[in-house]
Amino acid sequence: xxxxxxxxxxxxxxxxxxxxxxxxxxxxxxxxxxxxxxxxxxxxxxxxxxxxxxxxxxxxxxxxxxxxxxxxxxxxxxxxxxxxxxxxxxxxxxxxxxxxxxxxxxxxxxxxxxxxxxxxxxxxxxxxxxxxxxxxxxxxxxxxxxxxxxxxxxxxxxxxxx
Ligand SMILES: CC(C)(COP(=O)(O)OP(=O)(O)OC[C@H]1O[C@@H](n2cnc3c(N)ncnc32)[C@H](O)[C@@H]1OP(=O)(O)O)[C@@H](O)C(=O)NCCC(=O)NCCS
Numbered sequence: 026x027x028x029x030x031x032x033x034x035x036x037x038x039x040x041x042x043x044x045x046x047x048x049x050x051x052x053x054x055x056x057x058x059x060x061x062x063x064x065x066x067x068x069x070x071x072x073x074x075x076x077x078x079x080x081x082x083x084x085x086x087x088x089x090x091x092x093x094x095x096x097x098x099x100x101x102x103x104x105x106x107x108x109x110x111x112x113x114x115x116x117x118x119x120x121x122x123x124x125x126x127x128x129x130x131x132x133x134x135x136x137x138x139x140x141x142x143x144x145x146x147x148x149x150x151x152x153x154x155x156x157x158x159x160x161x162x163x164x165x166x167x168x169x170x171x172x173x174x175x176x177x178x179x180x181x182x183x184x185x186x187x
Contacts, residue, residue: 029081029114031121034071039063042073042083049104058102061185062087069098070125074105074114081109084118086126089135090181091156097175098126099182100136119146123170132174135167156180 034042043056050056062068067087074082084103091097100122105115123146126134135153136143140163144150148166155177158165 029074029076029109029112029117031072031074031082031117034073034083036063038073038080041080042071045080045083045106046102046104049106049110050102055102055104058185059083059085062183065184067183067185070122072118072122074118076109079106081106082114082118084122086122086134087183087185089183091175091178093181096132096178097180098131098134100134101138103138115142116146119143123147123168127170130171132171133167133169135165135180137165140164140166158182159186 039060042059046056046059047053062085063071068085069088070086072084073080082105085101087099088095089097089099100119103115103118123134135158136148137160140150143166148168150163150166152169153165153167154161156167157179159182
């Protein structure tokens with residue numbers, strides 16, 4: 026296959042994904058989070074982008090509790106290999122993941138990331154602001170993917186995020 030394409034991650038991909046995370050982020054912290062999410066079965070959806078036989082992008086979605094209830098989703102880590110950045114692969118991974126989450130009936134997705142990248146994809150720091158979380162500020166954003174999403178509450182992240 027010649028084009029870039031997206032599929033679900035298989036567990037055999039984890040080493041390649043960890044290497045991708047490490048290369049894109051320039052450190053091993055995000056690779057460790059990805060491995061931890063999978064070891065704890067806390068990943069809700071994990072997608073990879075292929076170019077030929079090479080994995081060039083990856084995104085994770087995981088459960089977040091609001092007030093102790095499984096009412097929200099978190100996005101991350103996500104990364105695209107440096108030489109393939111700026112070609113729309115990251116945006117495609119986010120859009121596809123959000124569509125799947127919406128189709129599963131999830132209501133709201135949180136992310137901590139580059140504001141310029143995620144606001145273009147519909148995320149808003151204002152929407153995330155009323156929630157109590159380990160993070161705050163312009164990099165902490167949310168997007169409602171179905172009507173009736175919670176508007177406030179205390180967020181609990183999986184153990185992978187410490
Ligand atoms: C952030 C990242 C996943 C984006 O993937 P990508 O495939 O390069 O993104 P796209 O090509 O879909 O970019 C979409 C838009 O976001 C912008 N953008 C991409 N990365 C950006 C960044 N770090 N900061 C600000 N804007 C960014 C692009 O310029 C593009 O804008 P345009 O539509 O006006 O041209 C990728 O750059 C990456 O892996 N970075 C290193 C790891 C990282 O920081 N991940 C954290 C994400 S929270």
